[in-house]
Amino acid sequence: MKKLITVVAGIGFLVGAASANVASDQKDLIGYFKALQPNVEFADYTNGVYAYDAGSRDQFEEILDGIPPYEEAVEKGGKEFVKYGLNKCAALKDPAAARVKHPYFDNATQKVVTLEAVLKACYLKQTGKKLGSKKGKIARISAWISDQAAGEKVNVKVEGAAANAAYTQGKAFFYGKRGEFNMSCADCHVYNAGKKARADILSPMLGHATHVPMYRAKWAGLGTMQRRYGGCLKNMRAKPISAQSELMNNLEYFHQAMSNGLEITDARYRK
């Protein structure tokens, strides 16, 4: 009995330690950004870079006041969701819940499961065809699913040693330098967030997960979070890593967890 209590307490401690890791990482990050931009409230990080710059914010709101350039695509995504029978897959039956639940760590496969991974699997099951990972149909459908969860909060759970290992690998990727420019994701989106890189203001990582998939004016279309990873890696002159690979999923797991508590938004326009 004594042994059992020790084992249970030990497991509880490990789970607690793993969860505390995420909470303390986020606390550090929020503190860092608070020191960087004292006037920006945590909740406003939902709007990403538009929380930092008034001029860009005005432009952003003007776009949202009209007909946002992604509106038609998102509507199409909703129709495609039904057309391809994606609502018949258990994991996607309740789209809003699906957005909030993903990414999560699946203990059975010992891997992170992203919303796009579920969409791909369901699409294959329903149509017998493969779905891409970065843009087009998958981004439209994923954006429509995310729209259903607008107003709810990002709530990525990291529980258990294996989940924590995946999270830690994602974190190491985010802070590790790579590519010919010897830069990390954090170099732009933490240490230099709010500063200008040519004509653009570098966005803070806090809030990156609130509006994905995002519409980027540069793309003239929608793209998943992992499409953006590919673009960032190319900019750092590193070879992009396949979307939906284990490493990219772990990065997304960490990345989204850092936005825990922020509202999911349907305002998905970015420069």
Added chain:
Amino acid sequence: MKKILITALSVFALTAQAGFMGASHDWNNGSSNPFKSAIKAAETGYKANLAVNMAWRDTAKMIKAAKKLNAAGKTAAAVKLANEAHHQTVKATAQLDASLTADLRL
């Protein structure tokens, strides 16, 4: 005495062999073709970088371009480019080593 004799003979044999190879011999990778050894080093390094997801964006292009230059007979330029590609792979490996010991906190 026997030991000294064996050592002396061994040194003599190796020296003679080295002299026979000539001064132009490239001791790197056991190849006498400078392009071959340079491109082999670049390709091996790139393969290792890919395996750990640390490859740089342009290394493969540089390797391809170096091969093209060599095929066109521009050996000196080909060797230079292959060496640059190899240098990239060495730096990418160093990034991986650094990331393993990096402090992940703010």
